[in-house]
Amino acid sequence: xxxxxNLHAAVDGKAILNGLTLSVNAGEVHAIMGPNGAGKxxxxxxxxxxxxxxxxxxxxxxxxxxxxxxxxxERAAAGLFLGFQYPVEIPGVSNVQFLxxxxxxxxxxxxxxxxxxxxxxxxxxxxxxxxxxxxDMLKRPVNVGFSGGEKKRNEMVQMxxxxxxxxxxxxxxxxxxxxxxxxxxxxxxxxxxxxxKSVVIITHYQxxxxxxxxxxxHVLSAGRIVRSGSxxxxxxxxxxxxxxxxxxERAA
Amino acid sequence: xxxxxxxxxxxxxxxxxxxALPGHAQATPTGExxxxxxxxxxxxxxxxxxxxxxxxxxxxxGDIAVGAVSADAGDHxxxxxxxxxxxxxxxxxxxxxPGLVQIVHITTGGADHLAAEIELGEDAQASVVETFIGDxxxxxxxxxxxxxxxxxxxxxxxxxxxxYVSVTDRAEIGEGASLTxxxxxxxxxxxxxxxxxxxxxxxxxxxxxxxxxxxxxxxHDANLVLRHAAPNGTSRQTWRSVADDRATCAVAARxxxxxxxxxxxxxxxxxGLLLARTATINAKPELEIFADDVKCAHGATVGELxxxxxxxFATRGVPPGEARALLTQAFVADAIDRIGDEAARDxxxxxxxxxxxxxxxxxxxx
Numbered sequence: 001x002x003x004x005x006n007l008h009a010a011v012d013g014k015a016i017l018n019g020l021t022l023s024v025n026a027g028e029v030h031a032i033m034g035p036n037g038a039g040k041x042x043x044x045x046x047x048x049x050x051x052x053x054x055x056x057x058x059x060x061x062x063x064x065x066x067x068x069x070x071x072x073x074e075r076a077a078a079g080l081f082l083g084f085q086y087p088v089e090i091p092g093v094s095n096v097q098f099l100x101x102x103x104x105x106x107x108x109x110x111x112x113x114x115x116x117x118x119x120x121x122x123x124x125x126x127x128x129x130x131x132x133x134x135x136d137m138l139k140r141p142v143n144v145g146f147s148g149g150e151k152k153r154n155e156m157v158q159m160x161x162x163x164x165x166x167x168x169x170x171x172x173x174x175x176x177x178x179x180x181x182x183x184x185x186x187x188x189x190x191x192x193x194x195x196x197k198s199v200v201i202i203t204h205y206q207x208x209x210x211x212x213x214x215x216x217x218h219v220l221s222a223g224r225i226v227r228s229g230s231x232x233x234x235x236x237x238x239x240x241x242x243x244x245x246x247x248x249e250r251a252a
Numbered sequence: 253x254x255x256x257x258x259x260x261x262x263x264x265x266x267x268x269x270x271x272a273l274p275g276h277a278q279a280t281p282t283g284e285x286x287x288x289x290x291x292x293x294x295x296x297x298x299x300x301x302x303x304x305x306x307x308x309x310x311x312x313x314g315d316i317a318v319g320a321v322s323a324d325a326g327d328h329x330x331x332x333x334x335x336x337x338x339x340x341x342x343x344x345x346x347x348x349x350p351g352l353v354q355i356v357h358i359t360t361g362g363a364d365h366l367a368a369e370i371e372l373g374e375d376a377q378a379s380v381v382e383t384f385i386g387d388x389x390x391x392x393x394x395x396x397x398x399x400x401x402x403x404x405x406x407x408x409x410x411x412x413x414x415x416y417v418s419v420t421d422r423a424e425i426g427e428g429a430s431l432t433x434x435x436x437x438x439x440x441x442x443x444x445x446x447x448x449x450x451x452x453x454x455x456x457x458x459x460x461x462x463x464x465x466x467x468x469x470x471x472h473d474a475n476l477v478l479r480h481a482a483p484n485g486t487s488r489q490t491w492r493s494v495a496d497d498r499a500t501c502a503v504a505a506r507x508x509x510x511x512x513x514x515x516x517x518x519x520x521x522x523x524g525l526l527l528a529r530t531a532t533i534n535a536k537p538e539l540e541i542f543a544d545d546v547k548c549a550h551g552a553t554v555g556e557l558x559x560x561x562x563x564x565f566a567t568r569g570v571p572p573g574e575a576r577a578l579l580t581q582a583f584v585a586d587a588i589d590r591i592g593d594e595a596a597r598d599x600x601x602x603x604x605x606x607x608x609x610x611x612x613x614x615x616x617x618x
Contacts, residue, residue, distance in 0.1 A: 076566070093578055
């Protein structure tokens with residue numbers, strides 16, 4: 001599904017990704033772990049096409065689409081969902097309006113009919129309830145005044161309604177208490193654990209991985225994957241730290 | 253008619269461009285009335301003016317009279333051109349206008365001038381929506397007098413395809429009375445809005461809000477003076493300007509607090525949004541306070557759309573043009589959401605959305 005080959009990328013002229021290669025197949029959940037500055041968030045933003053992130057070399061394809069040739073909204077239409085570490089606040093635009101615009105933009109892109117206001121509200125309400133996100137919250141402006149946990153649950157509601165092929169979740173577990181972690185983790189499993197979908201979880205800690213259970217864990221260091229293994233690798237990292245496990249010099 | 257137009261050398265006119273007005277004044281109107289007129293839902297009085305002439309056949313004026321009016325433009329150069337005839341809404345004590353009053357002005361290529369008078373007796377209430385469409389120069393003067401505890405909501409939308417709309421208001425608000433004027437420019441005409449509002453009675457309330465949308469080479473210029481002449485008055489001004497391409501929006505809003513107007517509560521918020529670096533937004537907040545026990549807040553900002561928000565939209569699959577439109581609509585909503593009449597508020601929101609959907613295609617920059 002996702003093929004990254006020898007990806008090099010820079011931010012503000014500084015090389016952050018240095019030849020990253022990764023292959024994610026349909027039905028798989030991958031976790032990418034690594035120390036601060038390793039390039040984890042950069043990887044997410046490069047794939048999401050954030051302005052200011054410059055790809056110097058390499059390739060990235062999703063279901064055969066050349067991601068790097070697409071505009072950010074076209075990448076979403078191709079099936080990519082980016083979960084933000086810090087979801088953006090948008091005063092004046094309600095969650096319902098934001099989500100309905102997004103869902104219908106993607107449906108139009110696929111040549112499908114737009115969802116009616118009634119059908120959309122029904123779907124949003126059902127997904128919201130499953131994630132402890134009330135109708136009242138759905139009517140409020142996007143993420144404005146939300147706690148960290150509420151913002152991350154909102155990301156999951158968006159993911160559920162948009163229904164992507166591939167989700168790249170950038171530190172979705174940061175800022176969550178134990179209960180919220182459980183809700184979000186179960187949400188990821190329920191929404192994305194399917195034979196035709198894949199997930200890449202970017203995280204510092206193994207605690208979200210205890211809930212979501214990845215098939216593969218990769219260690220990112222200095223902009224490259226230096227080690228890959230099973231879910232057990234996350235526990236090893238937790239015990240021994242990145243330095244011992246990565247056996248590569250740490251990023252500055 | 254010999255036109256005496258203000259000079260841009262005058263401070264109050266420095267951001268206006270009246271150079272096209274003589275041309276409009278000499279042009280011949282076509283008199284063509286569009287098949288669909290912009291009436292809102294509701295069975296209140298309806299008045300249609302075509303090139304400044306009352307169209308009795310297409311109108312149902314109810315309580316509103318057409319003829320001589322008493323409206324003094326003071327020294328306002330364009331207001332003085334408006335003349336002494338037009339429409340008149342006079343409601344006696346405790347009367348309420350039957351439903352939303354709707355007035356549509358169509359100018360079909362020339363220039364027309366018209367005055368109006370709204371006089372509400374004690375405890376009387378009215379809501380009026382004026383819609384301006386067409387091409388050419390539409391010039392209006394409205395005199396407003398509110399007696400004790402009267403309430404008037406006046407909402408105007410400028411939807412003209414080209415030309416110039418000038419609207420001059422002179423209002424006097426009595427004790428405990430309330431005036432709200434909301435303006436929306438969401439066409440492709442130029443405009444000049446002038447409001448001279450006096451809170452004459454104790455505890456009066458005045459609100460003047462506006463949303464100005466400009467693109468191409470359009471130019472909107474709003475000038476407001478809210479004068480607190482009596483104690484315990486409250487005034488609110490919320491203006492949102494949006495300028496794209498080489499367009500210009502200017503809002504000059506002054507709050508004057510006379511020595512006698514103790515306990516005045518004034519708030520003013522002037523915000524501008526530049527959709528292109530080649531556009532211009534001018535905001536000129538002014539406070540002139542002679543009383544010593546008052547609360548007056550003001551703020552003026554000009555900025556661009558939040559790139560983080562635009563990117564967030566994009567990652568959810570929303571194309572840049574649609575994201576820009578939604579974020580801009582959210583920006584101007586502050587000024588429009590204050591309209592009390594629901595039908596009018598919904599219509600104004602729809603006009604904003606329509607303005608974006610009719611925008612000429614643009615190449616989006618990444």
